[in-house]
Amino acid sequence: MPRLAPFGLGALIVALAYAASRSGLNGFYLHILFMIGVNYLAAAGLNVLVGYAGQKSLGHAGLFAVGAYAAALGGTEWGLNPWVALAFAGAMGGLFGLVIAAPAVRVAGPSLAMVTIGFGIVMEKIATEWTDVFKGQAGVYGITPPSLFGSSFASQDWVWFVALLGVLTHLMLRSLLAGRFGRAFLAVQLAEPAAASVGISVRAAKTLAFVISAVTCALAGALVAQENQYFNSDFISFNLSVFLLVVVIFGGSGHIYGPLLGAVTLTLIDAWLARWPALQHFAYGGLLLFALYAMPKGLAGALQGLTDRLGWTAKKPAEPILAATATPVARPEPFETGPLIETRGLVKRYGGVVPTDHVSLTVTAGRVHALIGPNGAGKTTLLNLLSGHVAPDEGTILFRGRDITRAPAHAVAALGIARTFQNLRLFADMSVIDNVLVGAHLHIKAGFFASLVGTPGQAQAEARARTEAMALLDSLDLGDHAESPAQSLPYGLQRRLEMARALASWPKLLLLDEPAAGLNPQETHELGAVIKRIQATGVTILLIEHHMDLVMEVSDHVIVLDYGAKIAEGTPAAIKRDPRVIAAYLGTEAAVPELAGAS
C-alpha cells in the first residue's frame, strides 16, 4: 500500500493542474504554472547529477538548448511530428549528455566546473553564430505544438501536460534513486575508491547521471520551444545554467523533493522579479549564498528538520523483507584450492621512492595471509596494486590464472577481490544497511529500466538483497545498528562495517588493510574471531597488520616487506625467528619485543 501513495499523490497533482488550467486563469499565471513544471523537469535530472552523483554542472543551459533546437528544427525543418520531435529532443539530450560526460567524468572540482562552463559557452556560441542552421537571435519561428484528439495544445493544455511529465519523471527517479542505482550514485559522491572497491564503475555512474540530467533538461528546453512556438539564442545563457543549479541547491540537492520546492520557489521569485531584470541575478546569487550558509540542505532539508523537531515525520514504512534464502557469507562456488592470486616481479615507483620492488608472491586459496613490515615498507601500495586502485609500472598480477595487471578497481572487484581501507572509507552519511547494500551492488539483479519503472522483479531483487544484507549484519553482530547512519557507529564497529560491505560483494579474496588499527585489545581479540569465521566460509584473506599478536593468532602464512621488497615469508612461527625480519624491524638482529612477545 505505501508503494501506491506516490502514484495517488501524483494523480492528485495532475488533476489539480488540470483544474487550475480550466479555472479561467489568465495567460500570465498559466505561463508561471508551466514554467514551474519546466524548471522542475530540468532540476529533477540535475538533482541526480548534483545531489546524488556529486557532480556540479554550470553548463546545463547548453543541454536545454540541445532539446529546444532539436524540437524546433525537428518540427520546422525536418518535418517531424511534434510528439516525435519531443522524443527526439530527449534522445539528443541523452547523446549530448554523453558528449559532456566524456571529459567531465575525468576531472573533479574546479576543473569539472570549467568543463561544464566551457560546454555551455560552446553551445551558446554555436546557436548564436551558426545562423544558417540555428537562426541566431532572429530565432526559429512557427514551431508546432503537439496536438491531442485533433486540437493543438493551448496554454491551458501545457499546464496539465507539464504536470503529467513532472509527476512521471518524479515517480521514475524516485524508484531509480531508492534502489541500487541511487545508492551507487551516492557511493560515488561519498567515497569513489570505496565505490570502485565493490564493483561500481565510477565513470559509468557519473556518465549515467550526466545522461539522466541531460535528458530531462533537454525535454524542458523542448517544451519551452514548443509552448512558445519560437526559440532563439537569447534563451541560452550562463545565467540559465546558474538558475538551474540554484533551483537544485536552494530546493535541497540530494533530496527527492528538493527540485520541486526549488522550482516552485525560484519560478515565483523569478516571475516577481521580472519587472526588475537587473535585480534577478543579484537575487539568484543572494539566494545561493543564503542556501549554502543558512540551509546547507536547502529548503527540503530545512523543512525535514522542522518536521523532525515537531515530531511530524511519518515513521518509515518497513522495507519488504523476504525469507532468508542463503546464509549471508556463503560463497556461490565451491571452495577453491591452490594459488588464488600471484604476482610476478611487481614494481611501483613514485619518483625516487620504490614502495613495490620486484615483488613476487602467491596467495593460496582458503588461507589467511598476513603482510607485515615496518612503516613505509610498501604494504598498502601492494594492496592497492592487487585491488586495481593503483597500476603497476612493471610485472604481472594473475587472479585465478587470469591476468588482471591493468584491470581497473571495479573490474577487479567484479572478479571477486574485495578490500577495506587503512583510513576508513565508509559511506558515512548512508545507513549501515545501505553501506552493505552498496557492497552487494553487483549481485542485485535489477537493470536500469526495471529500476526506473519499479517492476515487481526489481522490488523482489531489492527485498532479497535487503534480507541478505540484514543476515550479514547479524552474523557480524551489527544487526541492531542497521538503520543508523554509518558515521554514528563507534570506531570499532565502523571497521567491522567496512568488512561487512566488502563481504556483501561475495569476494573470493578479501584484502584487509590494518583492520585492527584504532581498536582496543578486546575489539582486536574479537576481530581475530571474526577473521577466522570469515575464513571458515571459504574466503581467502590477505591482511596487513601491525598487531603481531593478531597476526600470529589468525595467519597461516606471513609475508614480510621491507623497503618495497619481499624479505621473507613462511609460517608465523618461522617468521618470528627470522633474523632478516628482526633486523628489518629494529635495524639489528636483537629480539623484536612485539614479535618475540607474540605467542
Ligand SMILES: Nc1ncnc2c1ncn2[C@@H]1O[C@H](COP(=O)(O)OP(=O)(O)OP(=O)(O)O)[C@@H](O)[C@H]1O
Ligand atoms: N601516491 C603516492 N605518491 C608518492 N609516494 C607514495 C604514494 N603512496 C605511497 N607512497 C610512498 O610509498 C612508501 C610506502 O608507502 P605505503 O603506504 O605503501 O607503506 P606501508 O607499508 O603501508 O606503511 P604504513 O605501515 O605506515 O601504512 C612510502 O614512502 C610512501 O610515502
